[in-house]
């Protein structure tokens with residue numbers, strides 16, 4: 001979700017490219033070329049999606065949260 005400069009209205013609803021939750025701030029971006037322009041809610045989701053793209057069927061990422 002992105003708020004306008006004034007913060008009075010919502011400019012865009014942005015959902016995490018992995019889990020689909022609404023992203024309220026700038027979110028997390030991957031520097032992978034194939035994930036360019038995709039916003040994620042957390043580093044965990046970035047890693048998970050990246051492993052999926054690398055062919056890992058069940059990515060195992062330790063939770064940092």
Ligand SMILES: [Zn+2]
Pocket residue numbers: 016017018019020021040041042045
């Ligand atoms: Zn997510």
